[in-house]
Amino acid sequence: MEIAEIQPQLFGQFSTILRQKKLSHAYLFSGSFGSFEMAIWLSQAIFCENLTDGIPCGRCRPCRLVVKQEFADLHLIVPEGQTIKTAQIRELTQVFSEAGYEGTRQVVLIRDAEKMHPNAANALLKSIEEPESDVVVFLLTNNENMILQTIKSRTQVITFPKNTLYLQELLEKEGILRTQAELLAETSDSLETALSISQQSWFIEGLKKLQQFVKLLKTSTDETFLYLSELTDTFDDKEKQDQAFDLLLQLLAQEKMSSHLLKTFKAVRMWRSNVRFESCLAFVVIDVYDN
Missing domain, CATH: 3.40.50.300 (P-loop containing nucleotide triphosphate hydrolases)
Structure with a gap:
């Protein structure tokens, strides 16, 4: 570049x-x-x-x-x-x-x-x-x-x-779908990083699961809790979990889910303090609905 x-x-x-x-x-x-x-x-x-x-x-x-x-x-x-x-x-x-x-x-x-x-x-x-x-x-x-x-x-x-629009255009030229390119551009700090993530075997599956998680957050507490294991199976190490939180924050921002967004920021701080990934996601769900 x-x-x-x-x-x-x-x-x-x-x-x-x-x-x-x-x-x-x-x-x-x-x-x-x-x-x-x-x-x-x-x-x-x-x-x-x-x-x-x-x-x-x-x-x-x-x-x-x-x-x-x-x-x-x-x-x-x-x-x-x-x-x-x-x-x-x-x-x-x-x-x-x-x-x-x-x-x-x-x-x-x-x-x-x-x-x-x-x-x-x-x-x-x-x-x-x-x-x-x-x-x-x-x-x-x-x-x-x-x-x-x-x-x-x-x-x-x-x-x-970060020149997000420029990065998104480059990703689309590399053959990445617009919706995926938009998320990657928001969460990556370089073309090389974004391309590397997009080529990981877990990325497409993980993105779909996060999108489903956000959809469930809007409708059903019980189903959302049951779905947590799907996320932990896909995001099974620290690097993937870090990326998962970045993508989740962007998805919540796009959906204008401000309450969930604030709770997710707290969850990220918990995770960085070595709280288990699944427990941090559960915190987002239960904390929002209990308040």
Whole structure:
């Protein structure tokens, strides 16, 4: 996907920044819809050999290597397991203190920045505050509230809203039915994620069962309780259950079932606190009807 299509407004803003040569030294990109693609495109602009009014050509050697994440002066940090460890950040000390291999400039790109260990975050803070070389830092996160305030205050925070209509159109072009594409676009943060979910063997069956569950919520408490086992059989692990709640929230919103919607938000919080999936769904049913 082209970043100009994914985030046209932000693409325009950053194009102006590049033309004016006013790129900041540190950014926090909040939201995953196109944030990585934007960071890569801006990295191309930093290293490109054939800039046109500040815009990267996309064809020269540095541009091609940046896209492949193989350029020597592009340093990509991702979590090891569920955490970005302190040692990973400390290894960047040389990046912040010396010039690059191919030129003077370097880029540090950290994905899932909210997963930094507190010591790692503090180590990065010191490097951002006192860089000894020409380094641009891109921090990418889905939850900026989990980023240290001291880091946020030293970066430019850019929010990446989800372009739902664009994502839905792409999904339909991939052959996904409109109703399914609409739900996937609402609940997924990228085309890749949406396509991956749509291709899972449980998705079509699970969606139909959730639609039936919503239908029963409108009519019969007893039948709805009996139907819970159908959902637990299909959504039998944490990843599927997470997706089930996302889809259920969208279905309830479409049907304008506000009471059930509020109870489902509570149920999600219960589930994240390790309450059983079936018990959380039962809470939605009994709590609504008892009130």
